[in-house]
Amino acid sequence: MRRIGGLALLLALAACRSGGGVEDAPDVPAPQPGVDVQRIEAVLSFDPETMTLVGRATLTIAHPDTVGRVWLGLSGAMEVGTVEVGRQPVAAEREGAALAVPVSGVTSVVTLAYRGVPDVGVYREETPSGLVVWTDGWPTRAAGWLPAVHHPSDPLVLDLTLEVPRRWDVVASGTPAGETVENDSRRARFVTSESAPTYTLAWAVADFAFTDQSGSVSIRHVTLAQDSASVAFLSRTPALLDTLAAFLGPLPYGRFATVEVPLVYAGMENAAAPFFQTELYDAPAALEEVVIHEAVHQWWGNDVTPADWRDLWLAEGPATYLTAETVRRLDGLEAFRQSLVQMALLDRRSAARRLVPARLADPEDALTATPYQKGGAVLHLLRLTLGDEVFFRALRQTLRTYDDRPLSTAAFQSELEEVSGRDLDAFFQRWVYGTGVPTLRTRWDRATGTLSWEIESGWGLERVGAELLVRQSGATDQYVPLDDGVASLPGDENPEVFPVGWLAEVR
Template structure:
């Protein structure tokens, strides 16, 4: 076991830490937000509680379009604020302090300005004014003073002012609504589980809220709700969210209780089809207008509550730990709900997308990609899902699902990278899986097999060549199944060329198939003797 752990510890799937933000640990955000009733102006105040890692200043990010009004440190004014531009034309706020490592510190920043991105303010598709945060990947600091990186998770409270008659949704549980003079109210939300800053969201607008039956009650009951523009409410409840509770039931059974106190499905102005904000999933309003919001997307975003939100990729190149997981779990739910053929169809569709994508020229863990939006590709999603499916085929269902549960419980409310997942799966399987994760995550492409066979003397001779590009490397495929006139045989493919002799094949086959049960992402050509 010690040898195994040492081998896995050398798994080279870490990327350099982001030094553009604070090394200190943000523990809690207390966010007050006052969007103007017209235009895109906002007044914000953010109090962050930090655990200090050093005597270095605390650093936050805030867009240069936001004018800082004041900064308080532990409730007192701090006049030593340095603001310097950095490469992305945003502003860093450095706050000096006199405390020691391990101490806690409170910073409170008040600011105002016009939002350029991240907090989307405008009219929705029906002409009604809405406000929706849309932070992924690193756009929260465009409206929220924060440590805007996935590695630093924190609990959060929101206090959001809105006109009476509009509704507010945010992370966590609605604690109270305070009515103000002049036709406004303040909505107070609280979430006591740590989440990444890109998950910290608010939505304001005319929204019809519909309660769904509680779900996950076999382990922990969770209130579910649907928030939609009034014009789309009937479609939302009767259509795409009809089985939303079943999804929570299924994933809770696999991995444990739903990680948060509630889940809301929200129509919004997000630029993405769906965005998995913890407790408040935002969906693109156009999918409601065109009635194209499908259950697979709902399952994908629901699965993210466990993998992506509760367990968060620490570094962006490891995005597959979020998107690949959600893609595969959505396919698993589809199979659970609609039968194995639905699961297989989902996986085949994913395979077709990978095999036709230019992203295959790059590895899944792509440390060279600097454009974070460029990580939203078939490698992170569909190929990431296939990385899990192939792993399941190698270790078997029992070990696979036990490993996922172990990984989830080990990193819940925290962050992980690919080597963490590889270590957990190897520990659960009781064998070194380093070879698999190396090829699946660090090599580009996929195997392309040229299979040639001939028959003679009750033997089937197989010569299997890997013909993919040399720069894609060579793949190891243990126990590759072939179907010889309906009879399964297995061959270990290891190296550019594999030679195997199968005994007991009495007559010349009429058909030889490769991987009939679809456990491997590959292309094949099969040619027999004439």
């Protein structure tokens, strides 16, 4: 039986990550060499009815003593009042969504007061459960409400206090660190225990239903009232988190929450509290697979961040492939193989495209099937090439070495080579930096019931254990080793041939 899971939905909706609305992402300043926003303490007062936000953010920033000024991204819709450095007022320069703050020395504490109605990054929608307001930071939309360096190479710790009218519930990235209700206001504080890129820092306000779940870490499911019964679909969340921790290490951020909001795409990997699309709560299998995908991101993409938007495959490739691996450990080999076949069903252009683009004018241009599915397929081929023990040991070492640090593709290759003791330059030149895919030529002889095939040489696919799925109408699916080159089939119909987790043009 063919599994119809969340991977298909997730991949189909990846290109919709243009945000909660139709606005373009702010044109924020590029990161400056040596400038590192390490921590932000933000206090926001927000009215969901009027969408008015009043904020005060204190940033701890390390920087070279020669930098002169640091550039931060904050939407032009936010009116900046006072700017202080070390509690001393300074004159900042403003150019659209760019804010230049004068600094000296090697560390500065910068405090900004601002207010306005966000024009990007904060969204609202009426639902059967009432009004929902949520944020979406991808790729730079967090600049709609948070001043920061909005680039994956500069992850930070966020200490967020959000004040709303008392009838509203609040959820946010990080671990809850206290909530008070006084008079007509609710104040809730959340702290990320480890760094995360700004596009994974988010909050939501609505009339939520909360369900806590027992597990080895703190787990909470946050739904809209209309879907509170759908929490039953998430019963395996403790098992999937424990499964991931068994081969990746302890869960970053120390807790995990699922949050339902009206996203236009399947899920968003917000640190410690991923957001999920409302439509998924009517699709149990899809919901669970997307939860696994966003859970993997807590390690790959959040705790270890891509060094550049061009390295996005280092977040989406592991999230896609390790979702399939988690399915294998929970549901068995057949489920794993089906997930791999689905992952490798990639259109010709996306399969042939470089995993690391030579140039990328806009980070949203990276949101194709390539970093997801091709990224996952390349990881599967690395696993076949290196063997299970070395492959997973290399993943764990990379997570330890680059904990709270940006990871480039070159650095990932170095980690794999160090652990395996192998030169992987040819592999990376072919599959990561190169274009095209190998050709798999097949021949069906109906008279003898024989299917034969030949893979184009030079791609490193021979003698690594790669498999093919052979599907024939009216017959049971067969998984056959690529190296066999021939298989006998029981039926007369022309068979279909699918690579299992690796890429090829089948002819």
